[in-house]
Amino acid sequence: MSKKVLIIGGVAGGASAAARLRRLDEQAEIILFEKGPHISFANCGLPYYIGGSITERERLLVQTPQGITDRFRIDVRTESEVISIDPAARTVTVNSQERGQYMETYDELLLSPGARPIIPNVPGADHPLLYTVRNVKDIDRVKEQVQRIDGGSAIVVGGGFIGVEMAENLREAGLDVTLIEGNPQLLAPFDPELAAVLAEEMQHNGVKLVFSQRVQGFTSSAHGIGVQLQDNMMLEANMVILAIGVTPDTVFLQGTDIALGARGHIIVNEAMQTNIPHIYAVGDAIEVHDLVLGTPAAIPLAGPANKQGRIAADQIAGIPSTYKGTQGTSIIKVFGLTGASTGSNEKTLQRHNIRYQSVIVHPSSHASYYPGASSMMLKLLFAPDGRILGAQAVGYEGVDKRIDDIAVAIRFGGNVSDLTELELSYAPPYSSAKDPVNIAGYAADNILAGRTAVFTYDQIAQYDPAQQQLLDVRSSLEHGNGHIPGSLSIPVDELRDRLHELDQNKELLVYCQVGLRGYTASRILAQHGYQVKNLSGGYKTYKQAQFKPMNPFSSSNEHTQSGQAIGSATHSNVPKTDQIAVDTVGHSLLTVTPSSTSTLADRSFTVAPPQQNSLAADVTTHELNVCGLSCPGPLIQVKQKMDGLTDGDQLHVLASDPGFYEDVKAWSQMSGHMLIQLDRGKGGTIEATLTKTPKEQTDASTSNQPAADPASTMVVFSGDLDKAIASFIIANGAAASGRKVTMFFTFWGLNILRKSEPMPVQKNMISRMFGMMMPRGSQRLGLSKMNMLGIGPKLIRGIMGNQNIASLEDLIRSASEQGVEMVACQMSMDVMGIQHEELIDGIKIAGVGYYLGQADRAGHNLFI
Secondary structure, rough: EEEEEEEOOHHHHHHHHHHHHHHHOOEEEEEEEEEOOEEEEEEEHHHHHOOOOOOHHHHEEEEEEEHHHHOOOOEEOOOOOEEEOOOOEEEEEEEEOOOOOEEOOOEEEEEEEOEEOOOOOOOOOOOOOEOOOOOHHHHHHHHHHHHOOOOOOEEEEOOHHHHHHHHHHHHOOOEEEHHHEEEOOOOOOOHHHHHHHHHHHHHOOOOEEEEEEOOOOEEOOEEEEEOOOOOHHEEEEOOEEOOOEEOOOOOOOOOOOOOOOOOOOOOOOOEOOOOOOOOOEEHHHEEEOOOOOOOOOOOOOOOHHHHHHHHHHHHHHHOOOOOOOOOOOOOOOOOOEEEEEEOHHHHHHOOOOOOEEEEEEEEOOOOOOOOOOOOEEEEEEEOOEEEEEEEEEEEEEEEHHHHHHHHHHHOOOEEHHHHOOOOOOOOOOOOOOOOHHHHHHHHHHHHHHHOOEEEOOHHHHOOOOOOOOEEEOOHHHHHOOOOOOOOEEEHHHHHHHHHHOOOOOEEEEEEOOOOHHHHHHHHHHHOOOEEEEEEEEEHHHHOOOOOOOOOOOOOHOOOOOOOOOEOOOOOOHHOOOEOOOOOOOOOOOEEEEEEEOOOOOEEEEEEOOOOOOOOOOOOOOEEEEOOOOOHHHHHHHHHHHHEEEEEEEEEEEEEOOOOOOHHHHHHHHHOOOOOOOEEEEEEOEEEEEEOOOOOHHHHHHHHHHOOOOOOOEEOOOOOOOHHHHHHHHHHHHHHHHOOEEEEEEHHHHHHHOOOOOOOOOOOOOOHHHHHHOOOOOOHHHHOOOOOOOHHHHHHHHHHHHHHHOOHHHHHHHHHOOOOOOEEEHHHHHHHHHOOOHHHHOOOOEHHHHHHHHHHHHHOOEOOO
């Protein structure tokens, strides 16, 4: 006797179960209900249709109702919503667009209703410019609006997988995008230091990020829709995507006695059976077993839903398949980067009071000597007995297969020692003899065996110099280009000869760039009787974890803070051209135009070369990689390399220092060499291509700097009130006379630009101490002479007020209004622990190269 099986819901779980059941039982009567028009579609592919990676809408439709009917003889009923179930009578009630309301009986019932987007209970939640992303109908609405506003603006609320994917694809579609996340990081499955890398990639690609802000409501505005945030602030855009999470679509099950979890998920056993006989459930609406923790979990992923649908079909057909649980393996593309995770993260382990240890490594995606290798960040979490609890990775290449390797190890109850023994495929283009998975296993094994002890980047905030000593074992050049404040520099190769410089009564906190040299140093020191810990992931992890989004509520975003709208920047704010003033003997000025990949972050430019260029024949291109060097290192190496080239040769440079982007433009102006390409590449890597110009042409170029644009530059080194006043008096006077003025603030001079109120930025202990000792803003500056415990500045300000002389703050405002360019030195900010958010609005961040480029064209230069 054949069975009558009803399946409620299609997509991954329901459609998979229907197809599997038909293959197992040709005689069964299978009816599949779907309340929407599409029975099986690529839910995970919806955002990529918006961004243009998927160009044909039909490709989103995995299977059509007619197709599944023809192939599997399944009765597919779309636009049919099951509104209630009677388990005792084994019937369901259906609301059908075609048939009206009716009842259908069943022998076996499979529930696959999925999950629906959460709509916040705030004013304006029914605004017509609010969109969700659940099905093809939703994405059609989004696509129509994107095409309608054509390069307008969008706000994405929610920084989970759907929110991040939508933000990326809206950006790819040409929109100005702001993403709002209520938590202090994106992508909850990732720990903060890895999430920071992905967030920085989004910001580099022009997505504005707003963290730790909850939406209070929505309202109509001049731009279309306003998003009300905390502190009475508002963002405006042409559309808003809601992606704050999903909730199981199980309201229709209330009153059926089907057991539901605390959040409304259907509770099932390993056979996918509910507590009611003959009723099964699969997909995003169910509560399953967490494979790592052994606790209930709800993980809405397509892979588990497909597997669950297959197992439910097996059970209905009499095959005793079981579902062992889920470990939440997931992956996401974030512009050029890939992030992937499996198992538990630190937050989850801490919430369940599970003891664990962690290790971070930065191996190359394949053999470093083979072209194209890139670094990845791989984090491994493991129990004191070595059992693997979870892993996360971020990188440009090879992230997927490393997380997949570890996911398999977790599935089979693997230990970190198993990772050291995995024999994985190797050839230089694909991996290294020691695969990144092996390396993570070795690092974890060393910790468990007691060969090394580690500390983590977030523990540096508790650094106690009375009991501990920070030791940088990188080269002196690396230390000079950036280090953890308060650390002593002793390169690892000099360590044995300089042990006398260390305090044996203190715990040594050792670090290198990624952890490998630190491990070597820790082994040396431990065997000489020192108590030592090595920084897991090294200085690179420490720096990456410092990322904080740029403040979107700056003056460039037309902000006000008294309930008025803060306009989201639109594409009209992007300059159409960026002139590089290099005149190489009769050639017109080079015009830098945004390339097809340019973004609001001013990422990518190509330079149109002159129509005729005698240097173009027989051009040789040389390579220079200065990634990892900080200002002024990259610029010095560029100059040294260019000095050794033949006239007409090209130099292709890769750099990672953020200031290099402005520096190399300025240097090309100053030197007369031709900058023909400049691009912010993946992960913030900067690419520049320069052509060496003959000396007689560079001499002619630099001697013919435009005299019609008189300029003045000054370096403001001092943070004294009187010198600051003098600086801005000169700057205002020069600007009033028609001169272009650039003020380069470095070291103590940065205090002039600091905001007076504390900003909520995360800092380590040394940076916080620096911040407390230094004056916060112009109103707290002291005098260079007769400070008199703060009385002197008050007297000076009083006299200036009585004489109607503008205050320093008025002078700063006046300078800004007159177009005085105020530049903060990137290197000085790093050394003094000052972050961009702490500076007043309108300050440019650049390096010494940018200043020198301006100074080279100036009529006079001052140092104050």
